[in-house]
Amino acid sequence: MNQSKKAVKRPDGRKVDEIRKVSCKAGVVKNADGSAEFIIGNTTAIAAVYGPRELYPKFKQDPSRALLRCKYNLMSFSVSDRKRPAPSRRDIELGLVIKNALSQLIFLEKYPKLAIDVFIEISQADAGTRCAGICAASLALADAGIQMRELAGSIAAGALGDLVVLDLTKEEEDYPEGATDLPITYLPKQGLITSLQLDGDISFAGFKKALKMGINKCKELVKLQEEALKINYLKGDKK
């Protein structure tokens, strides 16, 4: 175990629990009711929120709560091989995963019969796109003035062989000895994990360690989001 720890070096020289450079910004899409951009390393996610707005077809209206609709889209030029622009199986599934991760976040019962639409576009993909998408969506929902319980943090933990690391890049995901991907979405105030996926092999001890590391990082990401939201209005005051 110790041997392998020394032998494995992360390609970009990061520490095991260090994430790539993060920058986030709210209010990037003028036409949307709320929007945000979330950049982590070479991954860029843009989220736009429309609504709460009227929901059609009418049979989908729920008199007790709003319907949250999420669309995840990997742009065709975001990956090195051109991605066909039609929504793939993966895109549709990720839309559902993100929807489930976010539905605990919003006070859906305050908007009966209405719809809230979240569109997530990945303009540059270098692993961890669903996590970047969830962070961007959380920011965009707050920017749209929708009633929420809190902000959500999301990060991909994982393992390279036996070594537990955070925020894998595409290069690391293709690690020949086997890389594990463990995307986590965490709501710090409620202490809830709203999405957790596992792709690959990991020992139970490694899983627990990865989960702990991921949760701690999610808390930091939420702090970054808070700053990004506030900075827009503090600037406005000085004008």
Added chain:
Amino acid sequence: MNKGIITESRSVVVPGETIAIGMNYLPGDGTYREGEEIRASLLGLVDIRENLLKIIPLKGAYIPKRDDNVIGRIKDVGYSAWEVDINAPVSANLLVQDATIAYVNINRTDIRRFFDIDDYIYAKVVKVSKSMYIQLSTKDRDYKKLNIGLIFKIKPVKVPRVIGKKGSMINMLIDETGTELIIGQNGVVWIKGNKRKDELITMKAVKYIEEHAHERGLTDKVKELIKGWKKDESK
């Protein structure tokens, strides 16, 4: 855990941020209680009124509340009711019995006589049910059909600023420009003046207030601006 209000009044908070701890405080609009804590559920400014905590939102759609005064457009006329677009996610309903105090026999009268499609009305929200059924009323004398004038929209969250504290801003606008001015809680503004240029000056002023809503001492500043614009017009 120390009890009391944690954030300062008028500071920017984000959803999930704790505003106060303890059962001595009441959660108002834009906040929620989780155990002992009162947290913000909106992005906005904290408003503390004794022990009632509220969030003044910075963005967001208009969600109707009871007793709101709104300006709406008639979308459809039914047998005994109107469908009204009030700039909210769902449209509102106005029933004949809430529209007028006069006796109306709906079998004999065409209710288009009162309001027809594309008419603008000033009305009061009398009922908002849990499933977003919104009912309006124009029974009171203040509420009416808006026949002529200028109509435009502003952001619904900026409406309280355009009205001002106890109507200080709106009264100043009416006095300075000599126009009739109604601002609906839903962000629709109606202006009627004797001259077209008065209406345009008022519109300019309202839009200026909307853009500079966060500034202090805006009432006096806008007063000066209106005087300046009036001088330019008369030249």
